[in-house]
Amino acid sequence: MNIVIIGTGNVSHHLCRTIENSKVLNLLQLFGRIEKLPENFNQKIVYTNNLDELKKADFYIICVSDDAILEISDKLIFKDSIIVHTSGSTRLDILSKHKNHGVLYPLQTFSKNRELSFKNIPIIIDANSKKVLNEIKKISLQLSKNVIVCNSDQRTLIHISAVFSNNFGNYMNVISENILKSQNIDPQILKPLIQETCDKLKHLTAKKSQTGPAVRNDKITIKKHLSLLKGSKYEKIYKTISTEIIKLNDEL
Ligand SMILES: NC(=O)c1ccc[n+]([C@@H]2O[C@H](COP(=O)([O-])OP(=O)(O)OC[C@H]3O[C@@H](n4cnc5c(N)ncnc54)[C@H](OP(=O)(O)O)[C@@H]3O)[C@@H](O)[C@H]2O)c1
16 A cells, blocks of 8 residues: 655654554655655655655545645645545545545644654544545554544544643643742642543543542632732633533532
């Protein structure tokens, strides 16, 4: 199975490494905008920065920023190949100019400087026909053992959930770091707490894992915290989230 990857960002980096280690998949070529193959990629990869030089492959994986997917798709001219994108919130039909198209969305947070294994990453797939879906499934199962079929709306809702869990969750840690740094306290002291917050989700639902003053409806502590945060940009966030957590009590 010959694969061409388009884009040299975070997702491309991880996909390239995984495909290079596969016995079934063959990374035929990588396309990027810049002149030279970036250093974080295996320098043996066949690389081009000219779309006219793209080789004919079974499968093209578009791993570029969401707002560039259409532009890249329009430039691909391979009639019988399968073209997919890797975006959580971009609809399947953005690739509708291609006879065979689909989505291969890996549900994970990827950064170039963090190595991780694809094996357990859920891959959300979709396609414009059963036949194409089957082909995308075959490839995805070479990357991960966890492959799930979803339509565009379901995939976007999965992406929204990921934004809450990962992006917003991490931003909460940015706030914590800032608060501690403002008092010259080493933010590392929170690491065991953050670790345990993640670890206990292996055994408990998020709702059951909730602790803290808001879920206890501890108005005295909340008032004390809000008075210390008064005038700071975190006051509103603290208030809004606490109000929602207090409501969790009714559902517990
Ligand atoms: N990062 C994640 O955690 C993650 C997870 C799942 C899915 N995704 C999806 O995967 C896709 C790629 O994300 P990413 O995180 O890998 O992005 P990224 O690290 O920001 O890389 C984006 C890539 O797109 C290229 N690009 C941007 N505009 C372009 C254009 N007009 N023409 C050609 N190339 C262009 C960039 O080229 P330059 O380097 O030259 O700027 C870069 O190679 C997106 O659809 C994203 O939604 C990301």
